[in-house]
Amino acid sequence: MIKQCEYLALVLLLGFTSCSHIIDEIDRDREEENYTTPYMGKWQGSYTGDENGTLTMNVGKSGSVEVIRTSGSFQETFYTSLAGGGSGAISSNSGSSSGFVIYGSLESKSGTWVKGNLKGSWSVVKN
Known part of the structure; x- marks a missing residue:
């Protein structure tokens, strides 16, 4: 039972890490889309x-x-x-x-x- 809980915790942790990475990437894309160069x-x-x-x-x-x-x-x-x-x-x-x-x-x-x-x-x- 402990091994199953450890496995589940690991899967959840990896899932949250992946979601966090995707959210960071979406935020960077938005920043690039909204960026206006001061030299425009x-x-x-x-x-x-x-x-x-x-x-x-x-x-x-x-x-x-x-x-x-x-x-x-x-x-x-x-x-x-x-x-x-x-x-x-x-x-x-x-x-x-x-x-x-x-x-x-x-x-x-x-x-x-x-x-x-x-x-x-x-x-x-x-x-």
């Missing part, structure tokens, strides 16, 4: 260096970023996202079809860019 909004500025042009970054609620790069009559749109940690860090390693890659932070409102052998810096301000 439209950011505009320019990039300079081996090429020059304008940058527009539209940051979504969850940190998704649409980047619009314009140089003369050329315009390119690509997508990336903010890195975690609250710094507004951007690294668009897989972003544009032309190979234009940006690195930096919306906290500092600036960074660097590369495109093949070309490179430079960028800066933006929030509208």
